[in-house]
Every structure is written in structure tokens, then in C-alpha cells.
Amino acid sequence: MGLHGIRGRWCFLSGAADGLGNAIARELAARGMNLALFDVQEGKVATLANDLQALGVEALPVPVDLADAASAAAAVAAAVDRVGPPRALIHDAAVLTPRPFREWTFDGWRRELDIILQGAFVLAKGVWEPMIAQGDGSIVFISSGSALRGFPLESAYTPAKHGQEGLMKVLSIEGAEFNIAVNTATTGAPIDTPMSWGHYTPEMRQQMISPSRLAPAFAYFAALDARQATGLRFDAFQVSEAIMLQSQATRV
DSSP states (O other): OOGGGGTTOEEEEESOSSHHHHHHHHHHHHTTOEEEEEESOHHHHHHHHHHHHTTTSOEEEEEOOTTSHHHHHHHHHHHHHHHOSOSEEEEOOOOOOOBOGGGOOHHHHHHHHIIIIIHHHHHHHHHHHHHHHHTOEEEEEEOOGGGTSOOTTBTTHHHHHHHHHHHHHHHHHHHGGGTEEEEEEEOSSOBOOTTGGGTOOHHHHHTOBOGGGTHHHHHHHHTOOTTTOOSOEEEHHHHHHHHHHHHHHHHO
16 A cells, blocks of 8 residues: 555544654644544644644544553544544554652553553554454554663663564564554654653754654555565654655656
8 A cells, every 4th residue: 555545544643642643643634644633631632633624634532541441442442433443553652751760659650651551552452353354454653762772760661662562573473464564663863842851861852853754654654554564663764764755756
């Protein structure tokens, strides 16, 4: 499926209110994709949905706390009932709280894992059978450098991102026979988002780029199926740059 094939189809996107998720939503809408917007920030996703509808697509705000597994499962089930099986699921919602291990409480640690890793499981579980029934689908978990190595002050975020990588590997194997692509995507560059400022070094902040620079990659990811690419870890910055160069070459 090319990028034109996502027009008129649905993407379920978590963490849509701010930052990268917001940029992804606007990019997909500009390409004609409809969006169900999952986020705990009810007012912001309602405003975003209105903005996207002004672009001529359908947009469904889904206010939900992904740390609550039952609420998350109910929200994704209700979205499927309302709009049908999504073409893509992009799980961007995350929390990163830099904190020495000795200061963590179990409840705080568990909430961060629940939003990132439990959220990945619950959202993927909710779309899995519908994607099987329709014969295709693409699931993308937003990853980071923390998914491959350890960093100080990340006793929750790092293991949660490690877990997402493991879940992706298993689902990519099980989804192959049903033509469901399952991949992870790291940003590939420091990005200017509300969450980033809390943990980037001063040097990294000087190199930050707008999330909109990465958003084109997610239109490509949304169009994937298992016959094209699955079980991979993409660099969103590199993919977006390649899309931009290809677009420039086509116009010449």
C-alpha cells in the first residue's frame, strides 16, 4: 500500500494532545486519514479534533487515562464500534519522570509503566482481532534510545520502553500471517516537546528539531503491512528525510 492508500482510513493515535503525537495527527489528516485521538487531556484533544475536521477528515476525540487498563480497553472498543477497524495504531503516549531510584514509590513507577507498556498491550489487544478480520493493519510503538540501553534517573521509563520492544517482536511474528505489520520507531533526533525539556541536556536542547520534521515518517508507517516491513526498529528522522528528498526529486 502506498501513502495514497491511507486516505479515508482510520488511525488510532495515543498521546495526541501535545508534541510528536499532535504533529503526527496533523500530518496524517493532511494526507486524508481519519483519526481517533486518545489522550488524558480532554480539552486539548477536543480542540485538535476540531482542527482536523476543518481539514476535511473525520476526527474522534477519545479522552482516556491509559494508566487505567479497564478504561483504556473500553475506550478502544468503543472507538472500533463507532468507526470500524483502524488501518493503523500508533502508540505515542508516554510519561518520563527523571528521578533517582531511591525516591521512586511503587505507585509512581507503576503508573509510568502502565501508560507506556500496559497501554501498548491494551491498545494493540483492542485492535488485533478487528485488523485480522479486515486483512491488514499497521501497529507502531514509539521507541527511544532508552529502549536499548540504560540511563540514570529512568527506573520506570527505560524498562517500559524495553518492554515495548519485546512486545513488538512477539506481535510482529504472530501478526505476519494476518498481514499486520508491527514495528517500533525512535525519533532519531532530539525533538522539541514538553516532555523533552525535562530530561534533555543543554547540548541536546540546542540540537532539537520540531516534531513536524518527523511526522511524514508516520504516514509511511501507517501504510505498511507485514508483506512490506515488520519486526523492525525505524529511525523516524531518517525516514522523514528520505520522504522529503523523494518528494523534491519528483517535483524536479
